[in-house]
Amino acid sequence: MNDGEVLAGGVANAGAIIKIGDEVRRPASAQTELVFSLLEHARSNGFAGVPEPLGIDEQGRERLRYIPGDVAIPPFPKWSLSPGLLASVSRLLRDFHDAVADFVPPANAFWNTELAHPDGGNIVGHNDVCVENVVVRDGQAVALIDFEFAAPTDPLHDLAVLARHWVPVDTQQDAERWGRSGFDVGSRLRIVADAYGIPLGPQRDEFLDRIVRGIHRSGPFVLARIARGEQAFIDMWERSGGQERITRRIAWIDSIRSELSAALNKN
Structure with a gap:
């Protein structure tokens, strides 16, 4: 009990x-x-x-x-798509990165690196800033929670994870499965980059590259847990559309990559 x-x-x-x-x-x-x-x-x-x-x-x-506030869970409420909230989540992650930039973990530290950048990085990031892992008050993100996947990573990788979940970087068809519709991916990616403080030019293209690579790598994390018989991940895989959704999402992001790059770098 x-x-x-x-x-x-x-x-x-x-x-x-x-x-x-x-x-x-x-x-x-x-x-x-x-x-x-x-x-x-x-x-x-x-x-x-x-x-x-x-x-x-x-x-x-x-x-x-306990940190008081609201946490959006599927099916996501309309307020979770607020542009102001999106910008505040990005600023919150930037502030967290600044706060831990001088954190030096023990040399023998053993992190859970399942969601971190494959090559590690120069900060210990959150690596799982999904909608359900952010506390919101009065329309603004106030806290990050659930640091199960914290590990050395690249800051833009951490931000790309945030973007994939919060924009969301997904087809309208698949986003609607979670109660989300009517959003413009390019303009919302621009909000994320602006709020985090990524300058126009190569760094924004690098940010987009992190997003695209992350989508191409999607699947193995969940499939590994399914192979271990973890029922919660089996259920999630089925609810989200399984391999068909991943295949569709990869084809979609590749087809609009140049469009997203233009949106990110628009003066």
């Missing part, structure tokens, strides 16, 4: 995130100590947009200070 309020959202830990008073309890992992040190470092640098670590409870779960 749960000893608190079950918080909605998530896939791997669905039903296992519990709110007790002003604390969140969630399953610990081999990376818990590392993640706690990352969060403490960000907070010590003045960044309040991550949970405050409080230790481990008697059941071996992580204890984190």
Whole structure:
């Protein structure tokens, strides 16, 4: 029996995130100590947009200070497509990157690198800034949560993950599956790049390259978990359209890449 309020959202830990008073309890992992040190470092640098670590409870779960606000979950509400919210999510990630830029993990640190840039990078990023992992208040993003996949990565890779989920970089057909429609991919990508502070030119093309490469690599992460028999990922794969959706999305992004580049670099 749960000893608190079950918080909605998530896939791997669905039903296992519990709110007790002003604390969140969630399953610990081999990376818990590392993640706690990352969060403490960000907070010590003045960044309040991550949970405050409080230790481990008697059941071996992580204890984190609860951050009040709204978290959008599928089917996503209309407010989650607000251009102002999109810009604030991008700014929040930039502020987090700045806060952890001088974080030096132990030499023998063992991170969960499943969603990080394949070649690592010069910061420890979030790597999973999906809609469900951002706390919102008054239409503005105020905190990042769920650092299960935090690991050394490239900042533009981290931002590209955010863009794929929040723009979203998806066909209208597939986005509608999650309650999202009526958005313009190019203009919303421009919002992300502007808010993060990417200058016009080569860096924006590099950002777009990260997005396209990420879409081409999509699938193996979920398929690996399906192969392990994880039912939550089996269900998600089926709900999202499976391999047909991935094939369709790759063909679509390749067909509009030049159009997106022009939108990103428009003066």
